[in-house]
Amino acid sequence: MKLKKEFSDFYKAIRISSETNALREKRRVLQEDIESKLPDILKKHDISITKSDIKMIDQGSYKYNTTIIDDVVDRDVAVIIPLDITKNDDPRKIKGYLRDSINIASRTVYIKEPCVRASYYENEREWLHIDLPLYARYDEKLYLARGKETSSNFSWENADPVGLNDYLCEKINGNAQLRRIICYIKKWRNEKYSSTENDHEIPPSIGLTLLACDCFSALSTDDSDDDLRSLQKTMKSILNKFSIKKDQNGEIISASLNCYLPVSPYTDVFIKMKESKTHMITFYKRFSKAVANLTSAVQLESEHDAGEYVQKVLGPVFIVPAKEAVAAAAQNRREHSFGD
Amino acid sequence: MTVREVLETYNEISIDKEITEEIIIFTLYRRQFLIFPPSKDNPASTALLFLCNDDGADFPHIMLNNETLLDSPLIPKGKYRWVCLYEQESLVNSIVSYEDKISDSIERLIELLSMNEIEKEREFQKEFMLYWNANSVEKKPYSVYLTQEDEFAEMDVYFGESNVRIIEKGLYLSDINDRDNDKRKWVRHVENDVFFIPISDNRGIYPPRGGNNWASQEIKNIVFSQQVEHISDSVFKQINCTIPKTQNIILVFGMKSEWSNVTFAVKIKCKNNVRHSLLKKILYDIVAINPLTTERKDYLYFNEQLGNDIGLLKKKVLVVGAGSLGSYVAFELVKNGAAHLKLYDREMLEDDNILRWAYGGVGVGSNKAKIISTLLGLLHPEIEVIAEPKNIDERSLIEETSCSDLIIFTIGNSDEQLKFNRILKASQCAIPVIYTWLEAGGKYSHILYVNYQKKGCFECLYTNENGDLINNRARMNSDDIMDTAIIRNGCGGTRAAYGTTSLLRTTAALLDIIQKVQMNELTESVLVDVSPESVCISCTTFPMEACKCCGN
Known part of the structure; x- marks a missing residue:
C-alpha cells in the first residue's frame, strides 16, 4: 500500500482523540453558569424553568470523534430548554437571555445566527470557542433558535440534533477508515481556507462530514487500509456531485452542490455558501484540484512523487518520503553495527 | 571533483569564501556554513559542516556550543556550531567515494533545513535529553528509578555524594542502606514532594533550546493543555486530588514514543498555598522552575x-x-x-x-x-x-x-x-x-x-x-x-x-x-x-x- 506510514503519521499528527481537561473544565463551568443563572433570568421574563429542565448535549466533531488540530478549538454543545414557542415567538430574545447567563469577564460572548458563542482568550489570542445552539422543546419537538440579535430574519426552526448525532455516530463509529477520511478532508479544507475569514465562504464541517459519509469508498489491501486510494475515490465521488455550468469559453460560471441534513429540518447544509456564486465556484475549483492531485498520487509509482502530490492536498504536516534512489543508496550504506 | 565543484552543482548554494581549495564557506537558505572535506587518508571519515555566526537557528542536530577547535589563523574569527548530520555508526563510510560523501552531507543539510514542524518536533524529541540537561544548572545529576512508565506515582529522594536518586515509592534498591564507615551513602530528603507524571501524547512538546527555555507555562501545558491532551484521564485525576505536603516540588516527566523514551525532572518553586492540589499548584502557584540534570537508571529502562x-x-x-x-x-x-x-x-x-x-x-x-x-x-x-x-x-x-x-x-x-x-x-x-x-x-x-x-x-x-x-x-x-x-x-x-x-x-x-x-x-x-x-x-x-x- 502506497504511503501507508506517511498517512498513519499524518493522522497521528492532526488527530484529537478526546476533549482536554482544560476544555472539559471550561465546558463544566459554562454549564454550571447556564444551569444556575438562566432559570432566574427567564423568570424575570415570565418564563418558568428549573435547573433540571435544562439539557445539554454534545454536538459536532467531538461527538463523532472527528476532531482535528486547528488554530482555535471549536466545541458545539446544544442547550435544550422547555419553551412554548407560540408564546415566545422571538428566538432572538431567548438567545439574548442565554447570552446574559454566561456573559462574564473571562469569556467573550456574542450571538451568532444559529447559536450563542462563548470565546476564550489567552494572551490576546482566541484559543477556544464553545458554540451553544439553543433549542426549545415544545409539543415533543425541538426547535432551533435562529437569527442574529438585530436581524429581522429569525425563526424557531424544527430540528433534530439527537437524530443527527445518532445518524452520524452510526455511520462513523466502527468505521476507522471513514473517520480518518473525514479528518483528512477537514484538514484539506483548513489548509485551503486558512486565510479566509468569512465563515460563509468556507465549506462547513457538517457538510464535509455528511458528504464523506455518503460518498465513502472503503479500500484496503491484504495487509491494511489504503487511505490514499480511499481518500481519492471518496473525494472524486463528492466532486461528481457538483453541478457545473460553463460559459462559451469553458469558464465555470456556476457550481452547485446539494447536501441535505438527513434529519429535520432537512435543509441544505451549503445554503449559506450558495448565497454567493463565487464561494461555490471556489469550493469546486479547490476540490477539483485536490482530486486531480490525489489522482496523480494514486497513478504514480514513486512514493516520493506521490507524497509530493498528497502534500499539496493535505499541507506540510504530511511528510513526503525520501526519494527512492536516495533511500536505496542510504540503505545500501547502512551500518550493521550492534553497538556497545 | 573538489569540494567547490560539488557545491557548484547545487543551485541553492552560493560560495562566499574559499579558505583553501577544499575548505569553503557557503550560503544555503540564507544561512552560512563552513565545510571541511572528508579526509582522503581516512576512508571512514565524513565531511564536517559548521553553522557560522548564527545563534538563532532553531533546528535540531545543531550543536549548542561553539566549536573551539576551529581556532586557526585560516578560519575567519566567528562562532561555529557543528551540524551533526550522521547518527553514530549508522553508515558504512568506507564504501562511499570522496565526492559522494560531500554530496551526501549537503543533501542531508538541505533535508535538515527543509524540515517541516512535525519533522523538527520529532528530531528535537529524539535529542530531548541533550537539550534538557544542557539547560540544567544543578551540579548533581538526578538518577530516576521507576517500575513503570504509564501511571502517576509518588517518589522519594535520596542524596548521595555525587548524585541524587529519585525512586518510585515501593521500589527497594538493595544498596540504599549502604554505609561508608558510619556514614550513610544515601540520605533521604523530605523537603520536596516528588511526583512522576507520564506524558501519553507528546505532540508539541519541545525541549528547552536556544532562547526557548522552559517556564511555568510549559509545565502547565503538559497537565492542562488546550487542544492536545498530553496526560491520561487517570493521571489528571490523580494530579487533581493529590495535595502536596511541601511548598516546592520536583516533577519527573516521562515521555515515551516510537522514536524516543525520555525522562526529565524539574524542581518547581511555588507560592505557599498549603491546601492547593498538585494541579492547582502547577496552574497557579509556580514562581520559578529549575530543570534538573536527569538520567534514567532503573532496571526496566535498561532492559x-x-x-x-x-x-x-x-x-x-x-x-x-x-x-x-x-x-x-x-x-x-x-x-x-x-x-x-x-x-x-x-x-x-x-x-x-x-x-x-x-x-x-x-x-x-x-x-x-x-x-x-x-x-x-x-x-x-x-x-x-x-x-x-x-x-x-x-x-x-x-x-x-x-x-x-x-x-x-x-x-x-x-x-x-x-x-x-x-x-x-x-x-x-x-x-x-x-x-x-x-x-x-x-x-x-x-x-x-x-x-x-x-x-x-x-x-x-x-x-x-x-x-x-x-x-x-x-x-x-x-x-x-x-x-x-x-x-x-x-x-x-x-x-x-x-x-x-x-x-x-x-x-x-x-x-x-x-x-x-x-x-x-x-x-x-x-x-x-x-x-x-x-x-x-x-x-x-x-x-x-x-x-x-x-x-x-
Whole structure:
C-alpha cells in the first residue's frame, strides 16, 4: 500500500482523540453558569424553568470523534430548554437571555445566527470557542433558535440534533477508515481556507462530514487500509456531485452542490455558501484540484512523487518520503553495527 | 571533483569564501556554513559542516556550543556550531567515494533545513535529553528509578555524594542502606514532594533550546493543555486530588514514543498555598522552575533499551541447582530481564569447578548459591537474588510453587528430577516448569518445558509404550561415548565431560524457550534437543500416553 506510514503519521499528527481537561473544565463551568443563572433570568421574563429542565448535549466533531488540530478549538454543545414557542415567538430574545447567563469577564460572548458563542482568550489570542445552539422543546419537538440579535430574519426552526448525532455516530463509529477520511478532508479544507475569514465562504464541517459519509469508498489491501486510494475515490465521488455550468469559453460560471441534513429540518447544509456564486465556484475549483492531485498520487509509482502530490492536498504536516534512489543508496550504506 | 565543484552543482548554494581549495564557506537558505572535506587518508571519515555566526537557528542536530577547535589563523574569527548530520555508526563510510560523501552531507543539510514542524518536533524529541540537561544548572545529576512508565506515582529522594536518586515509592534498591564507615551513602530528603507524571501524547512538546527555555507555562501545558491532551484521564485525576505536603516540588516527566523514551525532572518553586492540589499548584502557584540534570537508571529502562523482553521483570523465578549450568542460567536470566531469583544449592564452589562456572574463581570455598546471589546483586540495585544454601526438599518445593512464577531445574540427577516431577504433578503445579540438563561429552543437551495442567511430564521420558520405567529415552549419546565422556576420580566419584560451549548453547536456547512461554507462544509441554547443529523439537516420543505419572 502506497504511503501507508506517511498517512498513519499524518493522522497521528492532526488527530484529537478526546476533549482536554482544560476544555472539559471550561465546558463544566459554562454549564454550571447556564444551569444556575438562566432559570432566574427567564423568570424575570415570565418564563418558568428549573435547573433540571435544562439539557445539554454534545454536538459536532467531538461527538463523532472527528476532531482535528486547528488554530482555535471549536466545541458545539446544544442547550435544550422547555419553551412554548407560540408564546415566545422571538428566538432572538431567548438567545439574548442565554447570552446574559454566561456573559462574564473571562469569556467573550456574542450571538451568532444559529447559536450563542462563548470565546476564550489567552494572551490576546482566541484559543477556544464553545458554540451553544439553543433549542426549545415544545409539543415533543425541538426547535432551533435562529437569527442574529438585530436581524429581522429569525425563526424557531424544527430540528433534530439527537437524530443527527445518532445518524452520524452510526455511520462513523466502527468505521476507522471513514473517520480518518473525514479528518483528512477537514484538514484539506483548513489548509485551503486558512486565510479566509468569512465563515460563509468556507465549506462547513457538517457538510464535509455528511458528504464523506455518503460518498465513502472503503479500500484496503491484504495487509491494511489504503487511505490514499480511499481518500481519492471518496473525494472524486463528492466532486461528481457538483453541478457545473460553463460559459462559451469553458469558464465555470456556476457550481452547485446539494447536501441535505438527513434529519429535520432537512435543509441544505451549503445554503449559506450558495448565497454567493463565487464561494461555490471556489469550493469546486479547490476540490477539483485536490482530486486531480490525489489522482496523480494514486497513478504514480514513486512514493516520493506521490507524497509530493498528497502534500499539496493535505499541507506540510504530511511528510513526503525520501526519494527512492536516495533511500536505496542510504540503505545500501547502512551500518550493521550492534553497538556497545 | 573538489569540494567547490560539488557545491557548484547545487543551485541553492552560493560560495562566499574559499579558505583553501577544499575548505569553503557557503550560503544555503540564507544561512552560512563552513565545510571541511572528508579526509582522503581516512576512508571512514565524513565531511564536517559548521553553522557560522548564527545563534538563532532553531533546528535540531545543531550543536549548542561553539566549536573551539576551529581556532586557526585560516578560519575567519566567528562562532561555529557543528551540524551533526550522521547518527553514530549508522553508515558504512568506507564504501562511499570522496565526492559522494560531500554530496551526501549537503543533501542531508538541505533535508535538515527543509524540515517541516512535525519533522523538527520529532528530531528535537529524539535529542530531548541533550537539550534538557544542557539547560540544567544543578551540579548533581538526578538518577530516576521507576517500575513503570504509564501511571502517576509518588517518589522519594535520596542524596548521595555525587548524585541524587529519585525512586518510585515501593521500589527497594538493595544498596540504599549502604554505609561508608558510619556514614550513610544515601540520605533521604523530605523537603520536596516528588511526583512522576507520564506524558501519553507528546505532540508539541519541545525541549528547552536556544532562547526557548522552559517556564511555568510549559509545565502547565503538559497537565492542562488546550487542544492536545498530553496526560491520561487517570493521571489528571490523580494530579487533581493529590495535595502536596511541601511548598516546592520536583516533577519527573516521562515521555515515551516510537522514536524516543525520555525522562526529565524539574524542581518547581511555588507560592505557599498549603491546601492547593498538585494541579492547582502547577496552574497557579509556580514562581520559578529549575530543570534538573536527569538520567534514567532503573532496571526496566535498561532492559527496554537493550531490547530485552520485559515480561520477566516482575516475575519470580526459582532456579534449582547452582552448578555450572545453573550459574550460567542465573547470570543470563538476570541480564535478560529477570530481577527476582531464588536459588537452591548446598554445594560449595571448588577449584575444579571454576573453568565452567560463569563467574570464574570468585568465591572458591563458599556456597555456590550465595556466591551467585552476591555477584548478581552487584549488577543493579533492583536485582534481588535469594540464596538458599541447601538442596530443595518436597515441602520447600510445594511452598515455592505458590510464590514463584517459573521454576527451572538445572540439575542433572535423574532420580532427583523424577522425584520433583512426581511432587509437582501431584500438586497440580500451575506455573511453568522447565527441566534442562546436559549429556556428557559436551555435544547434546535437552530442555523440557512442562505445563502440568496438560499432558506430558519428566517421567514420560523414562517410560516406554507399555508404561514400564526405562532409562531416559531422550539421551542421544551412545553407550561408548557415555563411557569415554565420564571422568572417574576414584571412590565412585565421577565428573561428566563437557565444556562451556554446551553451557552457553543450552542457556541461549533456554532463554528463547522462556520467552516463548512468557509470550504464550508455547503452551503445550515440549521437549527440545540442543546440539551444535540445531535446536529443535525432539523426535523422542513425548508425551508418553502410558506414563504412570501424567498419562491416562
